[in-house]
Amino acid sequence: MTSRGRRWFEALAGSTGANPGYPGSLLAADRELGGERVAYIGLAPDPGSRFPRASHGEVGLEEGWFGAKFVRSLIAADRNGTPRPIITVVDSKSQAYGRREELAGIHLAAAAVIAAFAEARMAGHPVIALIVGRAVSGSFLTLCGQANRILAFNDPEVLVHAMYKDAAARITRRSVAELDQLGERIVPMAYDIGSFAKLGGLHRLLDVALPDAPGPATLDQVQSALVEAIAAARSGPRDLSGRLESPGARELRRASLEVRRKMTEQWSEPGA
DSSP, X not given: OOOHHHHHHHHHHSSOOOOTTSOTTEEEEEEEETTEEEEEEXXXXXXXXXXXXXXXXXXXXXHHHHHHHHHHHHHHHTTTSOOXXXXXXXXXXXXXXXXXXXXXXXXXXXXXXXXXXXHHHHTTOOEEEEEEEEEETHHHHHHTTTOSEEEEEOSTTOEEESSOHHHHHHHHTOOHHHHHHHXXXXXXXXXXXXXXXXXXXXXXXXXXXXXXXXXXXXXXXXXXXXXHHHHHHHHSOSSSGGGGTSHHHHHHOHHHHHHHHHHHHHHTSTTO
16 A cells, blocks of 8 residues: 555655554654755555554554654654654545544544644744645644744645535535536636645645656755745744745735734734
């Protein structure tokens, strides 16, 4: 079960990402990039998973808890030195949907890894998300939501959204064709990565020649983009305010910006 995410993780990290005691779906390794050590984290299908609903690369219970454990180990190891960059290689279809996951608290496992990434970012670790495949629903929240910078391949197989079209069609009582038509007029409803980039959340959209086969030239291109993103993260604020300051965000997220302005204004009012 070789996914695009696993191929890119192994090419970038120079490792299978296997770690003793960790689930086979969680890939984690250190490697030099741009003259410093960086940590790579990714998910991949694991047919031997103890939780079948998480066997195809989803974010499940083990992925959340062990992911949080790994990130927190990096924070602890670098506490008295230079915080190393953390790069997530993202190709995960969603969170794991299952009765076991709900009973055992998948929301807590997801919150744990999200909190770990946020703590790492605020501690000075540049957190970079590289989306090479899918980042839908819980997989985007856990692997991308707390990143200082998000990069994505400009490729039809790359998808960032709250839910898949068939689910969105059922909930909104529309057909998939109708959703596609709405996406042509309403950017946040579109499913292509170009439309997502227009909203201002991406640091860079990468045109790679062979997204399924990371050869030397393509690998050099992506590594250069990662080095630049790390430098940009270090030179900018540690919070996520930059996502609202891009030209795309100022144009297409005007209502969100106005709501934030009014909330800040009212929060700061004397006696409020």
